[in-house]
Amino acid sequence: xxxxxxxxxxxxxxxxxxxxxxxxxxxxxxxxxxxxxxxxxxxxxxxxxxxxxxxxxxxxxxxxxxxxxxxxxxxxxxxxxxxxxxxxx
Amino acid sequence: xxxxxxxxxxxxxxxxxxxxxxxxxxxxxxxxxxxxxxxxxxxxxxxxxxxxxxxxxxxxxxxxxxxxxxxxxxxxxxxxxxxxxxxxxxxxxxxxxxxxxxxxxxxxxxxxxxxxxxxxxxxxxxxxxxxxxxxxxxxxxxxxxxxxxxxxxxxxxxxxxxxxxxxxxxxxxxxxxxxxxxxxxxxxxxxxxxxxxx
Numbered sequence: 001x002x003x004x005x006x007x008x009x010x011x012x013x014x015x016x017x018x019x020x021x022x023x024x025x026x027x028x029x030x031x032x033x034x035x036x037x038x039x040x041x042x043x044x045x046x047x048x049x050x051x052x053x054x055x056x057x058x059x060x061x062x063x064x065x066x067x068x069x070x071x072x073x074x075x076x077x078x079x080x081x082x083x084x085x086x087x088x089x
Numbered sequence: 090x091x092x093x094x095x096x097x098x099x100x101x102x103x104x105x106x107x108x109x110x111x112x113x114x115x116x117x118x119x120x121x122x123x124x125x126x127x128x129x130x131x132x133x134x135x136x137x138x139x140x141x142x143x144x145x146x147x148x149x150x151x152x153x154x155x156x157x158x159x160x161x162x163x164x165x166x167x168x169x170x171x172x173x174x175x176x177x178x179x180x181x182x183x184x185x186x187x188x189x190x191x192x193x194x195x196x197x198x199x200x201x202x203x204x205x206x207x208x209x210x211x212x213x214x215x216x217x218x219x220x221x222x223x224x225x226x227x228x229x230x231x232x233x234x235x236x237x238x239x240x241x242x243x244x245x246x247x248x249x250x251x252x253x254x255x256x257x258x259x260x261x262x263x264x265x266x267x268x269x270x271x272x273x274x275x276x277x278x279x280x281x282x283x284x285x286x287x
Contacts, residue, residue, distance in 0.1 A: 007132040010134075014136020014137040018136065033130065034193070038097040039101040041208065042098040044114070046104065047113035065213035066216035073166065084233070
């Protein structure tokens with residue numbers, strides 16, 4: 001819940017007070033934080049004893065999680081937007 | 090950006106293998122503050138998009154159909170994957186709730202659900218973005234323009250928008266940007282909600 005609160009505070013700051021000139025720094029801080037957290041994620045994974053066997057299993061799982069949710073969301077949006085104008089260029 | 094994150098991941102894997110479980114756990118626990126800073130910057134990015142609210146007010150509920158469809162479809166797909174892979178249903182829903190935002194979903198789920206789920210979220214959402222680049226021409230020609238937005242989900246406001254622009258009308262581009270902003274705002278919320286069920 002604290003995480004959502006922090007997100008909400010950020011939303012409020014962005015909506016009311018954050019200057020446009022600060023957006024570039026905001027993006028850079030996002031990237032640095034993401035890199036640090038991905039590093040920590042890698043550290044946690046790297047310390048596991050059966051790492052390589054686990055990584056071999058994670059590839060196919062990741063592919064399944066990429067394909068099926070994408071397919072479902074495309075099909076559902078297709079059904080919901082059939083009455084919308086064509087929208088193609 | 091992806092290259093930088095891959096380098097960070099590789100560096101982390103290497104350090105983790107050398108350091109061992111105890112030190113890796115200490116590093117993981119101290120990363121919580123970094124996550125809060127990231128959440129704050131994400132909120133700021135989304136909050137700065139004032140034009141999105143104006144566009145939603147003008148177009149009404151019609152514009153919300155696409156993000157609702159994307160989220161519902163993705164979460165349903167994620168739960169199905171979890172069942173097929175004998176994982177917890179809420180982890181599957183959380184992974185799919187990344188909606189293509191691989192950097193945030195990967196690190197958030199690594200903190201909340203463990204590094205294995207975090208890596209699956211990272212890789213699967215990266216693959217979703219990659220598939221979007223490949224499939225936009227086919228999907229927009231065979232189905233409709235809005236399905237191109239559905240492919241990209243949260244990335245439809247930035248990284249996959251340049252590809253979408255070539256195949257859809259100006260009105261749909263507006264839908265795409267609004268959808269991307271809404272989906273991006275909801276990624277951390279959805280992940281957090283599904284992880285409550287752990």
